[in-house]
Amino acid sequence: MQNEDVWLVVPLYDEAAVIADVVREARAVFPNIVCVDDGSHDASAERAEQAGAAVVRHPVNLGQGAALQTGFDYALGDPAMRYVVTYDADGQHQIHDVEVMVERIRRGDVRVVFGSRFLDERTEASASKRLVLRAAVAYTNLTTGTRLTDAHNGLRVLHRDVVRRLDITQNRMAHASEIVAQIGSMRFDGAKVTYAEEPVHILYTDYSKAKGQSLWNAVNILAELIWR
Amino acid sequence: MSRQSVIQILLIAAVLAIAWRLLIGSGQRTQALRRLGLLFLLGIVIYSIIDPSKTWTNLAKALGIGRGADLILYGLVVAFLGFVVTTYKRFRDMETRYTRLARRIALDEAPSAAEHVSSTGSAVTLSGEVPPSPSVKAADAD
Numbered sequence: 001m002q003n004e005d006v007w008l009v010v011p012l013y014d015e016a017a018v019i020a021d022v023v024r025e026a027r028a029v030f031p032n033i034v035c036v037d038d039g040s041h042d043a044s045a046e047r048a049e050q051a052g053a054a055v056v057r058h059p060v061n062l063g064q065g066a067a068l069q070t071g072f073d074y075a076l077g078d079p080a081m082r083y084v085v086t087y088d089a090d091g092q093h094q095i096h097d098v099e100v101m102v103e104r105i106r107r108g109d110v111r112v113v114f115g116s117r118f119l120d121e122r123t124e125a126s127a128s129k130r131l132v133l134r135a136a137v138a139y140t141n142l143t144t145g146t147r148l149t150d151a152h153n154g155l156r157v158l159h160r161d162v163v164r165r166l167d168i169t170q171n172r173m174a175h176a177s178e179i180v181a182q183i184g185s186m187r188f189d190g191a192k193v194t195y196a197e198e199p200v201h202i203l204y205t206d207y208s209k210a211k212g213q214s215l216w217n218a219v220n221i222l223a224e225l226i227w228r
Numbered sequence: 229m230s231r232q233s234v235i236q237i238l239l240i241a242a243v244l245a246i247a248w249r250l251l252i253g254s255g256q257r258t259q260a261l262r263r264l265g266l267l268f269l270l271g272i273v274i275y276s277i278i279d280p281s282k283t284w285t286n287l288a289k290a291l292g293i294g295r296g297a298d299l300i301l302y303g304l305v306v307a308f309l310g311f312v313v314t315t316y317k318r319f320r321d322m323e324t325r326y327t328r329l330a331r332r333i334a335l336d337e338a339p340s341a342a343e344h345v346s347s348t349g350s351a352v353t354l355s356g357e358v359p360p361s362p363s364v365k366a367a368d369a370d
Contacts, residue, residue, distance in 0.1 A: 056338040
């Protein structure tokens with residue numbers, strides 16, 4: 001079986017309606033999945049477990065950033081793990097995109113592969129959403145010295161060395177920028193972390209839209225980043 | 229320089245100091261300074277109780293403000309801002325610690341990643357209908 005050295009880290013919060021399908025679909029390609037249940041009020045954790053994922057349960061709700069870090073710590077406990085994929089629980093990511101990204105990182109010249117919605121035209125986002133995401137990525141590029149086209153994409157592939165050094169402290173929304181910032185300032189033998197971007201298709205279903213980030217959230221993200 | 233601008237400069241400096249503290253300041257020196265400031269304030273308060281007539285007003289006049297009450301208001305605003313900033317920082321530190329604690333508990337209660345791999349093995353059913361039985365072997369490289 002391929003991809004045994006890959007762990008999918010899925011922050012999970014109140015997604016009982018979709019998580020089982022998301023896990024099953026992903027497990028057909030990636031056998032190792034850890035769902036970090038962030039104090040869900042529904043049966044999310046049980047559904048994920050039944051579908052074959054490992055489940056780590058936060059005793060209280062801590063936020064998505066904290067859930068990612070917990071997943072990283074968990075995946076590091078598998079000595080065979082070489083790559084971690086951060087993956088959303090609400091079914092808006094395509095497992096095919098992950099396969100492409102993992103293939104990309106296996107070539108060995110980069111340690112991080114970011115997913116980007118804006119490298120092709122597949123993702124249909126509203127104008128306001130585009131504006132928010134563009135502003136966020138402009139701010140992130142400005143402050144972290146990276147050149148990305150989409151900083152708040154939940155889909156990433158990280159090499160074990162990078163995962164080991166990440167320490168996400170932004171529990172709430174700003175963790176995406178924090179991950180980019182930490183990767184941007186990481187040095188391996190004095191050299192910057194090499195990264196690449198791959199186009200991904202985010203499927204904005206009615207379900208994910210209802211739970212998605214609003215324009216107001218951009219304000220919160222910015223505030224959390226500045227007043228950290 | 230007019231007297232009015234003396235207090236303006238002082239207030240702006242105080243607000244900037246608070247902003248700076250938010251970004252970098254912390255540790256023993258800041259704490260010591262805060263305590264000294266509190267002590268100084270206490271001294272003035274006690275003196276103004278003993279001699280209430282003109283203490284605050286004179287101080288205010290020296291800074292270019294009309295009344296002592298205004299000076300106290302300005303001081304309160306600055307002090308409140310400082311309180312907000314300090315509390316925010318303290319809250320964040322606490323949240324970080326609390327998160328680490330909760331994460332430790334979560335990870336301790338879950339079977340480790342290596343155990344999970346060996347219990348599910350590599351024999352993932354492609355349809356994924358049911359989780360594979362724990363009897364499947366672990367070490368199986370491709």
